[in-house]
Structures are given as C-alpha cells and as structure tokens.
Amino acid sequence: EFLDLLDKNKKPFDLLMSYYRCAVMEIETKFRVLDQEYSLEYDGNPIESIKSRIKSYDSIARKVRRKNIPMTIESLEENIRDIAGVRVVCSFPEDIYELADSFLRQDDITLIEMKDYIKNPKPSGYRSLHLIVQVPIFLQKTKKYVYVEVQLRTIAMDFWASLEHKLRYKKNIPEDEAKLIAQELYDCSVESAKLDERMQKIRSMMNKGESE
Ligand code: 0O2
Numbered sequence: 449e450f451l452d453l454l455d456k457n458k459k460p461f462d463l464l465m466s467y468y469r470c471a472v473m474e475i476e477t478k479f480r481v482l483d484q485e486y487s488l489e490y491d492g493n494p495i496e497s498i499k500s501r502i503k504s505y506d507s508i509a510r511k512v513r514r515k516n517i518p519m520t521i522e523s524l525e526e527n528i529r530d531i532a533g534v535r536v537v538c539s540f541p542e543d544i545y546e547l548a549d550s551f552l553r554q555d556d557i558t559l560i561e562m563k564d565y566i567k568n569p570k571p572s573g574y575r576s577l578h579l580i581v582q583v584p585i586f587l588q589k590t591k592k593y594v595y596v597e598v599q600l601r602t603i604a605m606d607f608w609a610s611l612e613h614k615l616r617y618k619k620n621i622p623e624d625e626a627k628l629i630a631q632e633l634y635d636c637s638v639e640s641a642k643l644d645e646r647m648q649k650i651r652s653m654m655n656k657g658e659s660e
Contacts, residue, residue, distance in 0.1 A: 460521045465502060468532035470585040471594035472500045475534045478557075482550050486543075491655075494543040496603055499535045503528070529560070529580050530597035537606045540648045541566060544577055544600040551579075551598070558582040560595065566605075572630070573637025574609060576601040604640040608633070 476498055483495040503511075508528060512519065517527045524531070538544050544566070552559050563578040579598040584591050601609065612633050615621075621629070 464521055464525060465531075467585060467592055467594050468502050468596075471583050471596050472502065472532050472534055474583050474585060475532075475581075475596050475598060476500060478551060478554065479534070479536050479547065482547055486546075491658075494538050494540070494547060496537045496539055499537070501533050501535075503531045503533065525595075529595040532594065532596040533599065534596060535599045535601070535606070538600065538602055540651060541602055541644050542648055544602065548577055548579060548598075548600055552581075556584055558593075569637065569641075572612060573634040574612065575605045575637065575641060576609065602644050604644050608637055608640055 479495060479498055483493050487493040508524065508531060511517075511528055512524070515527065517523050536544075536547065538547065551557060559579060559581055561578075561580040563580075566575050566577050569575045577600040579600070581596055581598060582593045583596055584593050615626070615629055615633065618626075
C-alpha cells in the first residue's frame with residue numbers, strides 16, 4: 449500500500465523529505481550556536497555530540513500502518529512528527545534543561561509538545577527529554593513550517609538507549625531470557641541516573657571551588 453503511495457507520489461515524497469533535511473540543518477545550527485555561546489561562560493562545551501536522522505522509509509511505513517494514518521503526503525506531514533530527528537547529547541542533566549530553555553525561547557521555534565522522560569522515565573527505563581517543535585524553513589518562494597523531534601540526553605542515557613534499542617530488534621531471544629535482559633536494563637537505567645546525578649554534583653562542587 450505504502451509502495452503504491454510512493455509510486456504515485458515519488459516527487460512530492462522526495463520534496464517532503466528534502467524539507468525535513470533543511471529543518472534538521474536549521475535546528476542543528478541553533479544548537480551549535482548555543483554550544484559556542486555557553487562554552488564562553490562555562491569550562492568546556494555543554495554539547496558532547498549532535499546526531500541527526502531522517503526517519504527511514506521502512507520506519508515511516510511501519511508507523512503509518514501502526515497508527516492507521518491515511519496514505520497521503522499531507523497526512524504524513526501532519527501526523528508523523530518525528531520524521532526529522534535531532535539528538536543532542538550532553539554530559540550533564542542540568543545542561544539539557546538549560547539548552548532546552550534557550551532553544552525554546554527563540555522566537556521562530558514553536559513548542560508543540562514536551563515529553564520529559566528524565567523526570568518521568570518510561571517503564572523500560574528510557575530517559576531523555578523530547579521536544580516536538582515546528583521550525584520555519586525559507587524556500588525560494590515560500591516559508592514552510594516543519595515538525596522536528598529533538599531528543600536531549602546525557603552520554604549515559606544515550607549509551608543505555610542504544611543498547612536497549614538493540615534488544616528491541618533482536619527477535620530470536622527466548623522469552624524468559626528477554627525478560628531477564630529487560631530487568632537488567634531497567635536496573636542499569638536506575639544506576640546510570642544515579643551516576644548522572646553524582647557526576648553533576650562533582651561538577652558543581654568543582655565550579656563552586658573555582659569561584660571562591
Ligand atoms: P527510532 O528508530 O529512534 O526512529 P509516537 O509513536 O512517536 O507517536 P511515542 O511512542 O510516545 O509516540 O513517542 P516517544 O516514545 O515519545 O518517542 C519515540 C522515540 O523515542 C523512539 O523513536 C526512540 O528514538 C525513543 N524511545 C522512546 N522510548 C524508547 C525506549 O524505551 N527505548 C529506546 N531505546 N528508545 C526509546 P522510534 O520511532 O521508536 O524509533
């Protein structure tokens with residue numbers, strides 16, 4: 449079905465994907481600029497890395513099926529809000545909230561939804577701050593507002609999520625073993641949250657010491 453849609457609409461689909469690529473560039477630049485500015489105030493840059501992705505064709509197709517969304521370009525554009533994804537990885541949880549605040553204060557950014565899985569982790573143990581935003585992109589003749597999902601996490605959260613993500617795609621693990629791994633992952637998530645907090649405390653003690 450989805451292939452049918454693409455056959456008929458290859459051009460509009462490609463065009464839509466190119467808008468997402470532009471939106472990702474805009475958002476990445478905004479975070480790089482903030483990183484530059486913050487690095488003058490603090491010791492070092494708050495952002496460890498930025499990874500962006502455009503959702504793969506297969507993954508979009510799966511989501512369309514799962515959510516029972518009409519097979520049109522317009523409906524993709526309106527209903528799938530994480531086709532463009534920007535992941536910002538920081539060392540410390542505090543920096544995540546500072547960066548998110550500064551980013552959301554920018555007047556061309558519209559916050560659509562914020563999901564704070566750091567304060568309220570998912571049952572799996574997943575932690576990250578998710579922002580669904582709209583950003584304008586300026587084209588030759590028009591201005592278009594595009595949805596982007598920004599995920600902000602610490603290095604520890606990112607490490608955990610990438611390991612847990614692997615488990616999701618492993619289909620041949622016996623059920624009881626998978627349960628054990630899931631439990632172990634959950635425990636690790638709790639431990640890594642504690643580590644994030646402790647590392648942050650160390651940093652504030654060091655910063656305090658410096659300013660005295
Ligand atoms: P991928 O491969 O990263 O693109 P939605 O289904 O998006 O309408 P939902 O499910 O509430 O609504 O969205 P959520 O959970 O806020 O965000 C989904 C994305 O967050 C996922 O994207 C993952 O990147 C990440 N994520 C959420 N929960 C987990 C988790 O338990 N473990 C890991 N490793 N990542 C998680 P996709 O599209 O699922 O996958």
